[in-house]
Amino acid sequence: MSNCTNNLTDDQFMTTAIDAIQTEIAALALLTEQIDDRFVQACKIILACKGRVVVTGMGKSGLIGRKIAATFASTGTPAFFMHPGEAGHGDLGMLVKGDVLLAISNSGESDEIKTLLPVVKRLGIPLISISRDKRGMLPRAADIILTLGKSQEACPLNLAPTSSTTATLALGDALAVALVHARNFTSEDFALSHPAGALGRQLLTRVEDLMHSNVDNLPLVNQKAPLQDALFTMSAGRLGMTVVIDDEQKVVGVFTDGDLRRGLEKRIDLATPIQDVMSTNPRQVSKSMRASDALSVMNENAISQLLVIDEKEHLEAIITVHDLLQAGVK
Incomplete structure (x- = not known):
């Protein structure tokens, strides 16, 4: 176990912070190079969805997935998060024909998601994947493969999800924003999803x-x-x-x-x-x-x-x- 001795100077603390942010900026720059016709097709599949966008992901990908689902839901795209581990024990019943599944796995090899794929295929549910690249069982099974690019993690060990989760969140936001434009979603529409907040009061109260x-x-x-x-x-x-x-x-x-x-x-x-x-x-x-x-x-x-x-x-x-x-x- 590592000790807690601080061997960084004040300047080094700030330098490591700047380096981490710049590493994540580089990951976002790499992500912009991945936006192509696949992104367009993903948007069209979601727009055509008669049900909900069900987002799934394990671990840190799942935490980002929850935020993406919440952003979708509050901007006119009905969505919710489904935990892939719980899905294998009954929660997969949340997923029905007419839905779209957005599955997130940086490596593309999440065992929990792998277990769900045969059922997803049997139900004929469109599958959109988000992963580092096109390798892995998840992108191979997907109808639309969205990739982040092979970025360096901000973690000095290149292990902890940092840059990859930032890029995933940005890609989810990009999907949500594109859909807002496509749906002509208005501030009044947004307020209907936020009636208890200050913005809801401002936009809804007459x-x-x-x-x-x-x-x-x-x-x-x-x-x-x-x-x-x-x-x-x-x-x-x-x-x-x-x-x-x-x-x-x-x-x-x-x-x-x-x-x-x-x-x-x-x-x-x-x-x-x-x-x-x-x-x-x-x-x-x-x-x-x-x-x-x-x-x-x-x-x-x-x-x-x-x-x-x-x-x-x-x-x-x-x-x-x-x-x-x-x-x-x-």
Whole structure:
């Protein structure tokens, strides 16, 4: 067993780190030379798949395979990871006709995957392999052989999977990205796979999900009403504003805390008709607008509320910056 004595200087630590990264960069450069018609055919097979892309691999290849499957699943290609060892003891039932199998083995000689191949062939499932080169039982059995190239591992013993796993992950990402383009996968599609995250909230949350829409409780005042009535309405509504309407219930303006401050500077009295001190042409948005876009409108115009007005110009709802920030919209 090796001892734990540190015989490296600080500079040597940094040098070994840079050497490892440069070795992996060289592996990625070698990988780019492997992208040819085989890659195109692999993409076409996956696009034509009626089922799922099932990714398998043993050891470090399996860990990379899990990430590749997760990336596929979150970018519009239904996929999951199947452990090849467990597959030989029942989990192979996960694989059905209509699926595509993406098998990863750097050497191409994984015993666990070898055991599965007769069943895969019997089911008529397309097999795409990822390995160092075209030698080995796995690539020989595959319909499409994707190769990484014979790169040097960053491990000084040239044993631990380092450069090879980096290249495998990059190749999986390349497949996923190509499929994103081919499927015209959008940010909205991506959000549907990530509803619990910040991105999901940003892309999926609409104004109608957060707006105050109980019309009976919205702060409304007629344009002929005195300022005193508007202040009572504003206080009761607790939104820092009141919406001003005409006799036909159409929105004609708003009165906010800012309007009140400006009015006090002009020494207006409580009997002043609200139409004389209100702000006209209030900002409004559609209830179907993204909440994040509504927040942008508020920030750009230095306001804290937006109106949602229906086709009859009647007030339908109000949304405030506090509603958006409380919901985690950014």
